[in-house]
Amino acid sequence: MADNTQDLNARFTALRSKYSSAGFTHFEPLQSEHDFLQAGLVWGTVEGNDTPRILLIALDEGHWEYSNEARLDDLAYELLAAVAGDDWPVFTELCDPANTRCFALFGLDGTDGTHSVDEIPSINIIRDYERLNKNTTLRWSMQIYTRLMHKLDAFHEQVYQTVKDRVSDKNDIIVEVAKILFLESFRVHHKADTTFPYHDQQLNFREVFDYRYVADKGAEAVAQIQAAFDHFKSHPDYVVVTDDGSENAIFDAKTHLQLERPENYAFLLEAIQDLGPVKTNEGKVVPGKVFDDRGTLADVAGDVLGRVFDVFLRANFESKGGLGVYLTPNPVKQAMLEIAFHDIQQDQKTVEELVAGEFRFADPTCGSFGFGSVALSRLDTVIETMGGLSDPERESLKQKMRNEAFIGADSAPRMVMLARVNMALQGAPKAKIFYTDNSLTSRALKPNSMNLICTNPPFGTPKFKSDKRGKESKAHYEAMMEQTLGGFRDAKLQVDSYNAYYDHVKEVWEDIGDLYTDENGEPIWAGYRTDLRNVSTGKKARYELYPTTSGLALGSKPNNKGEWQQVKGGSIDPAVLFIDRCLQLLKPGGRLLIVLPDGILCNSGDRYVREYIMGKKDEKTGEFVGGKAIVKAVISLPADTFKLSGTGAKTSILYLQKRPASDANPEQFLPEPQTDVFMAVAETLGYVVKNNVEDYSAGVPNDLDKIVGAYKRGE
Numbered sequence: 075m076a077d078n079t080q081d082l083n084a085r086f087t088a089l090r091s092k093y094s095s096a097g098f099t100h101f102e103p104l105q106s107e108h109d110f111l112q113a114g115l116v117w118g119t120v121e122g123n124d125t126p127r128i129l130l131i132a133l134d135e136g137h138w139e140y141s142n143e144a145r146l147d148d149l150a151y152e153l154l155a156a157v158a159g160d161d162w163p164v165f166t167e168l169c170d171p172a173n174t175r176c177f178a179l180f181g182l183d184g185t186d187g188t189h190s191v192d193e194i195p196s197i198n199i200i201r202d203y204e205r206l207n208k209n210t211t212l213r214w215s216m217q218i219y220t221r222l223m224h225k226l227d228a229f230h231e232q233v234y235q236t237v238k239d240r241v242s243d244k245n246d247i248i249v250e251v252a253k254i255l256f257l258e259s260f261r262v263h264h265k266a267d268t269t270f271p272y273h274d275q276q277l278n279f280r281e282v283f284d285y286r287y288v289a290d291k292g293a294e295a296v297a298q299i300q301a302a303f304d305h306f307k308s309h310p311d312y313v314v315v316t317d318d319g320s321e322n323a324i325f326d327a328k329t330h331l332q333l334e335r336p337e338n339y340a341f342l343l344e345a346i347q348d349l350g351p352v353k354t355n356e357g358k359v360v361p362g363k364v365f366d367d368r369g370t371l372a373d374v375a376g377d378v379l380g381r382v383f384d385v386f387l388r389a390n391f392e393s394k395g396g397l398g399v400y401l402t403p404n405p406v407k408q409a410m411l412e413i414a415f416h417d418i419q420q421d422q423k424t425v426e427e428l429v430a431g432e433f434r435f436a437d438p439t440c441g442s443f444g445f446g447s448v449a450l451s452r453l454d455t456v457i458e459t460m461g462g463l464s465d466p467e468r469e470s471l472k473q474k475m476r477n478e479a480f481i482g483a484d485s486a487p488r489m490v491m492l493a494r495v496n497m498a499l500q501g502a503p504k505a506k507i508f509y510t511d512n513s514l515t516s517r518a519l520k521p522n523s524m525n526l527i528c529t530n531p532p533f534g535t536p537k538f539k540s541d542k543r544g545k546e547s548k549a550h551y552e553a554m555m556e557q558t559l560g561g562f563r564d565a566k567l568q569v570d571s572y573n574a575y576y577d578h579v580k581e582v583w584e585d586i587g588d589l590y591t592d593e594n595g596e597p598i599w600a601g602y603r604t605d606l607r608n609v610s611t612g613k614k615a616r617y618e619l620y621p622t623t624s625g626l627a628l629g630s631k632p633n634n635k636g637e638w639q640q641v642k643g644g645s646i647d648p649a650v651l652f653i654d655r656c657l658q659l660l661k662p663g664g665r666l667l668i669v670l671p672d673g674i675l676c677n678s679g680d681r682y683v684r685e686y687i688m689g690k691k692d693e694k695t696g697e698f699v700g701g702k703a704i705v706k707a708v709i710s711l712p713a714d715t716f717k718l719s720g721t722g723a724k725t726s727i728l729y730l731q732k733r734p735a736s737d738a739n740p741e742q743f744l745p746e747p748q749t750d751v752f753m754a755v756a757e758t759l760g761y762v763v764k765n766n767v768e769d770y771s772a773g774v775p776n777d778l779d780k781i782v783g784a785y786k787r788g789e
Contacts, residue, residue, distance in 0.1 A: 081171070086112040086132035089169055097197040098128060104153045110134040113153050115163060118197040125200045129153065129166035129179065138170050141760060142770040143177075143188040143404065144223065144385050150179055150188075151216050158356070162212065164203045165194045173773040175760070180216060180378075184455030186448040187381035189408045190760060190776045192783030202459070211360070214353045215375040219382055225345035226251065226386045233338055240332045248387060249488060250333050251342065252495040253303060255371075255383075256324060257283055258346050259498050260306055262364045262372040270305040272298050279306075285343035292336040299339065300331045312498070314506045316481075316518035322508040324494040326487065346371060376500040377454075380447050383496050387442060401441060402530045402669070403715060403768075405759045407448045409778040410528050410667040410727060413707065415452045416786050423663065424525055428456065429463075431474045436524045436659060438513035438531070439652070440482030443493035443505070445528040450480065450500060476502035481524070483513045514558050514648075514655050521624040521658045522740075529656065530669040533649035534723065552644035558651070559629040559640070606630060606638050619686070621702050622741040623662055623732075628654035631682050649674060650683055653728075657687075657702050662735035662743070666703070672724045675708065687730065688748055698748040703730040707752040709781055717763040754781040 090101065098116040106113060111134070115127040129150060133140065140149050146168070154162055164182040168175050176194050181187045183203050195203070209215065233239050233247050241247050261283050269276040279302055281287060288295040307325040314322050333339060349369040351359045363372045371379060388401060418424050427433050435449045457463075457471050480502060484490050490509045497505040510516040538548040604625035610616040617638040619627055628650050630638045649670050656666045674680045689701030707729040713722055729752075733743040760776030761768040 082110075082112055082132060082134055085169065085171070086114070086130070089130050089132055089167065090114065090116065093128065093130065098125075100124070102127075102157075104129075105156070106153055110137050111149075115157070115161075118200075120198060120201055123201065125197055126165075126182075126203055127157075127161055127163040128194060128200075129163040131166060131168045133168065133170040135171050136771075138173055138773045139769075139771040141168060141173070141175055141190075142768075143190075145770070146177060147180070147188050147216075148220055148223075151220050162355075164200070165191070167194060170773070173775070175775065176779075180212070181381070181451060182212075184451065184458060185412075186377060186408070186451035187384075189404065190779050192779040209375055210354050211352055211373065212375065213355045214369070214373075215378045218349055218369070218374050219378045221349075222345065222382050223385060226382070229338070229342050229345060230386075232341060233333075237335050237337050237341075239335045239338055245488075246332070249491070250331070251386070252492050253325075253329075253331055254333075254339075254342055255346070255499060256312075256495050257299070257303060257306070258343075258371055259495075259503070260309070260312075262370045264311075270302045272301045277302075283343070285340050285347055288336055288340045288343060293334075296334060296336050296339055303331045312494075312503050314504055314508065316506050316508050317520040317523065318517040320508075320518060322506075324491055324498075329491070349373070371499070377451050379499040380450075380496060383499055384442075384444065384447060387492065401718070402444055403759060404444075405776050405778050406530075406669070406711065406715065406727070407444050407528075409709070409782050410729075411445065411448045411452050412782050413729065413785055414526055414528065414665055414667055415449075415456060417665065417706075418526065419456055421663075425456075425460075427525065428453075428475075429460070429471070431471060431478065433475065433479050433526075434481060434524045435479055435526045435528075436481040436519070437527065437529045438483050438519060438656065438659070439529050440484050440493055440507060441486075441489045441530075443480075443482045443496055443507055445530075446480050446482055446493070446505065446507075447496060447500065449526070449528065450476070450497075450502065453479070473501075476500075477504045480505040480507070481519070482507035483510045483516060483519060485509070485511060485513070512558055514651050519655075519659055522661050524659045524664055525661060526665050526667075527656045527660060528667045529652070531649050531652035533647055533671045533674075535644065535647055548644070552642070555644055555646070555648075559646075619700070621686075621700060621743060623735050623743065624658060624741060626654050626658055628683065628686060647671070647674065650680070653683065653687065657730070657732055660732040662732055662740075664732045665706075666728075666730045666732070668728050668730075669711070669725050670728050672710070672726055675726055675728065697745075699745070701733070701748070702743065703732050704746060704748055705729070705751050706731055707754075707785060709753075709778070710755040712756060712758055714763045715759065718768070752785050754784065756781055 093116045094101070098118040100117045100119070102115040104113040104115065111131055113129065113131045115129060117127045118125045131149070131153070140146055146166070150166065162182065163179060166177050166179055168177065176191050177188055178185055178191050179188050229251070230244070230247050233241060234244055241250060261280055266280055268279045270279055277298060282295060282298045282302060307329065308323040312324050316322060347370065351367065352362045352369040352373045353359055362369045364370045424433065433453070435446060435453070437443065437445045440446065453475055454472055457468055457475070460468070463471070480497065482493055482505065484493070487509050490507055493507045494503070494505070497503065497507065508518060510518065513519060536551060538544040605619055605621050605627035606617040607620050608615045609618050617630070618636065619632070619638055627638065629646070630640050632638050653668065653670070656668060660666060674683055685701070687701055687703050688705050689698035691697070692699050705728070707727070709727040711725045711727065713724050715725060716723065733746045736742045736744055756777035758774035758777055760774060761770045762772045762774060763769070
């Protein structure tokens with residue numbers, strides 16, 4: 075034991091010396107109940123002003139599991155419990171005998187919760203983060219975060235193991251928690267005298283939806299809460315209107331509260347309602363936003379609530395065949411959004427649109443809207459660090475962004491509901507997240523309207539068994555894909571003609587096959603293969619590619635003569651279609667970061683996709699001609715990135731910027747040159763997948779931290 079202590083002392087002394095030599099000369103030791111670590115705070119002085127603190131933690135061997143963000147949150151909160159006032163650190167460095175990693179803590183750098191970073195900023199610029207830490211009740215919010223995490227996990231286990239209820243699997247429990255969180259959000263954001271009908275009575279919602287009332291009334295209270303949910307689930311405050319004018323509530327008419335056991339309601343409501351008095355970072359009790367004498371979820375910092383929801387979701391979902399297929403690992407989300415917003419902040423035109431409230435973020439295959447949650451925090455940071463805005467103007471712009479800037483779509487109703495609740499907890503109940511049969515064809519997603527898209531679309535063509543059911547499934551899938559490729563025509567392959575197209579010679583739409591059109595004879599959806607022109611002067615059509623800012627073409631591919639022809643729906647990877655669709659949705663100059671299978675980026679059969687994106691290379695000039703986008707970066711991801719989703723497919727992040735358009739002809743691209751492409755390979759993401767869980771104890775680095783740092787430095 076003495077040797078271990080000596081090693082730990084030496085390790086911590088070396089860590090502290092590293093910072094003191096860099097100018098962080100002030101030090102405060104921290105006490106812990108754990109004998110396997112040493113910790114302390116260091117900070118420096120710039121122009122007579124102290125910088126924010128940095129938390130240093132040295133661990134004994136065998137405790138690297140604390141590099142998991144949720145575990146680190148708990149440990150950091152325990153270590154900092156006795157630290158006075160607002161002096162909580164923004165960053166921390168964690169080390170053991172074999173590993174070292176740096177983290178941004180609690181979202182204090184303005185990002186989405188605790189996450190790993192490339193390096194600790196230098197003493198000269200770390201003060202830039204000081205203004206971001208202005209939440210006067212952050213310590214209380216973090217206390218509630220820790221409590222909520224343990225309570226929600228305990229509730230999940232209770233319903234699954236001991237007080238079993240009307241749910242069939244672990245994912246159903248998550249859905250029921252989301253419904254209760256929706257009602258709690260409704261309780262704290264609506265008037266105290268809000269009522270709902272129950273039989274021949276009008277009951278006060280706040281009185282009924284209370285853990286003490288449930289404990290007293292039991293099954294009667296449960297029946298009343300179920301009735302309240304049915305009454306409030308389509309409340310107009312939670313209905314969003316998408317770009318096509320359709321209205322979308324969080325829950326549909328068939329959705330009801332399934333839980334029936336009063337014990338479960340009492341447990342969960344007490345966990346989210348019995349929060350104690352709200353306290354400032356100095357420990358002073360202050361009135362809550364709803365109740366003077368006690369706090370509610372309305373008093374908890376929005377990004378903290380979003381982190382609770384995300385961590386709870388990731389920790390408890392059933393992986394294969396369950397919600398896991400919709401969850402992108404946090405390191406991937408963080409890296410993609412950090413790269414995107416680094417470039418956005420240097421793009422004057424986009425910043426001007428942001429200040430004007432015209433910035434729009436989208437994920438057309440959004441799942442639980444994890445990308446949107448991170449984007450919300452990053453957007454807040456950009457607004458917070460902008461010059462020339464007063465504090466009221468900043469807050470007004472943040473709220474405008476919450477109301478108007480976020481768009482998401484998914485074909486899984488359960489995930490859309492989780493996404494809507496997720497954003498509601500972060501103060502964005504009006505985020506335009508909606509269910510759609512198909513994001514590739516939905517008119518609720520408007521071409522040339524988005525500044526930034528981050529997405530992880532479905533990819534790969536499914537394999538089918540050779541038995542009767544397999545053949546039926548295959549036929550259904552191919553018919554569905556034909557419907558997608560042909561827009562709204564009959565889902566039957568037409569081999570003798572191309573589907574609807576715009577004849578640029580005659581300047582009219584040619585209606586070939588079954589097609590829904592408006593009163594002017596034009597397709598209702600603007601996304602038919604408009605980038606293909608019939609260049610033949612004879613009877614037989616011959617199609618060539620003419621890229622436009624709002625058109626599509628990748629439902630077809632060129633033959634060896636360069637003539638574009640329709641492809642069979644069952645033979646094309648949906649990811650190819652999503653590249654085209656996302657580029658169509660972006661404004662000229664907009665950015666797309668998309669996770670793709672490596673085959674699209676390197677297989678010879680998909681070369682036409684790459685040429686469609688960036689154009690063909692002119693051998694004389696070396697320039698790429700005719701493409702729709704500039705390729706900014708390609709980052710290879712580890713093979714086990716999506717192992718929890720049941721796939722070992724090798725994937726990469728592709729970063730594209732849609733080419734700018736001509737002012738004289740908004741449908742025509744300008745010949746923006748293709749610059750050097752940033753390329754990198756991530757071997758690990760900070761964890762390995764073992765027994766269907768993310769294991770952080772293996773001591774592997776998160777290579778994306780270094781990669782993002784290199785990109786931002788222009789290396």
